[in-house]
Amino acid sequence: MQYTKRLQKELQKIQSTPIEGITVGDVSNLQKWVVQLDGAKGTLYEGEHFTLQFCFPNNYPLESPEVIFIGNVPIHEHVYSNGHICLNVLYDGWSPVLSVSTICLSLQSMLSSATQKVRPRDNDNYVRNCFGKSPKQGRWLFHDDKV
Amino acid sequence: MSKSNKKIQSPQSDSMDDTDGDIDYGSDEGGSDEEGDFDEDEDIEIEIEGEETDGIYDDTDLNRSKNSDFTSLSAEDLINSQQEQVIHCHEVLGVPLGIAGALLRAYAWDKEKLFLDFFDNRDKVIKKANVNLNDYVFHKGDAKKEMTCPVCYDDYNGGLMLSLSCKHFLCRRCMKDYLEVEIKDGPACLHAKCPYPKCNVLVDETLVKDIVDKKHYSTYSKFIARSFVDDNPRIKWCPAPDCGRAVYCPEGITDTVTCTCSCKFCFQCGKESHVPCSCSELVKWLKKEKDESETATWLTANTKDCPKCNRSIEKNGGCNHMTCSLCKYEFCWVCMEDWKDHSSGTGGYYKCNRYKPEELAGRTKETDRETARRELQKYMHYFKRYANHDKSQKLEKQLREKAQDKMKELTQINKYSSWVDVEYIQKAVQTLIDCRGSLKYTYVYGYYLDEGQEKNLFEYLQEDLERVTERLSEILESTPVEQFDRDEIIATTRSAATRLQHLLEGSSNGLVVERK
């Protein structure tokens, strides 16, 4: 892996200066992290805990990581029931300057801005069609790229 | 998924080969003039290109229609021509080369419009193209300070960090890696911006050249040449597979053009030339063909049974005049009827090309099912003939290669005959291919033509052309080359060319019908 040092430093930084509501879990495999994301206070997700899985490609950060919710998937209009997330910065909007913590912050703000707990309108169709595929293989039409 | 290193060969070529600048322009060298003794089995290529070719066709009226102003551009021509435009823009507008390129791309290579807008409102143009006229070089950071690269997280002396005018610094290696990944991802790299999220500063060509390695820059240049064609309404790729040339046409000319590779194509839709049928008719037809593909499969089979003795016969030439090898029955491959009825000798009373709707057996009303059946029958009539000419044309294109050998052979047999004496063969084959190409589309045209006087006239011309075309095909395919009757071939070629011209002029000048 070309950028091992960057990932190590990123991990160090996120562990030494923690951000509220974001906790790094299992990182025994440097290329596959598990991160816990807590629903922020005063939002629809307050008190809920979600788990994110980050898979880093060999040329991360030039290429975006694959990020999905595993286990308890939040009910949100941009999150499919299989854990895939419709968020521009994870795909076309990715920049190598972004990082695990900036992604977590974007996801937190995405959850916080929700006004109702609903699944995406095309959820069933999407989940059926992309069974077993990486979300990065899909072509995303962003419902909302303001977040 | 990223597609990388696309050659600018042709838009549909998927070649991944990325040898620097090694684009095959279709070599012009090696036109072997010497008539030495050579092995007969040896593949001898006789290349006639450029002026020579023009000379040969000069007296064919077909190739000299009103649109002789177009220019065929090789891959090399494209790069040169694109660079000339950039240099011209750089000189007239007084902007750096990299910026000139970015401006031209932002204006889809419409130089005149760019110049007008630039002199009218320079700031607007610059904003539109996301460039900065006063600040278009890489900036270095402060050499007295340490800086952390936001991509690799390593610390560097500021003097080793780079940024665009936005002062978003990256280390040199990360900037290089970033741009090379963009280039690998495809032609969108022409619009590569500063890697910072939401920063819109464009990385222009000069900067790309400055930082990426040679191999990536060469890919990038090919994307530029491709955009020069793809975004430019006056240049179109030749649709012939593996040709890689493009054709430039000045404003106002939008009908059939001919590439140096001899491919004729429609400048409007970019598809193989489809006169006399219109682009929109062709689109409709191709859609129908797709919808009816199942019926079409058995209609276009390569093997049919002889109508007399039922022996299975495979078609391996373009000519539709078939003779059964067993019972010697001569028939027409298209309608399977006796060939005698097709020849001019009998007055050609049987009209193979015409669709005769079934008689309505005294009834005036037909059911929906009958209408559908009739409609399908009509379509099949036209499709069968369309597909047949298409297949014949493909086989006759192979004949074109063989013709080269035959011509060589002829100059061999008779030491006194020169190239000029045999070039009539090449002309004959090319005329045959042209006639086939148009005959194919006359069936699309005919399918959409309303019944009436005009259609009768059109079918008369079509039939006439069809007969001469079959005759020409037969002579060229069935006669051994040493028995070629030069005068007969020349006469038949002329006759076919004239008929083709009549048919095309007739249909385009509205002699047949007023086209919308």
Ligand SMILES: [Zn+2]
């Ligand atoms: Zn770096």
Ligand SMILES: [Zn+2]
């Ligand atoms: Zn920037």
Ligand SMILES: [Zn+2]
């Ligand atoms: Zn061509």
Ligand SMILES: [Zn+2]
């Ligand atoms: Zn067309």
Ligand SMILES: [Zn+2]
């Ligand atoms: Zn037979």
Ligand SMILES: [Zn+2]
């Ligand atoms: Zn026939």
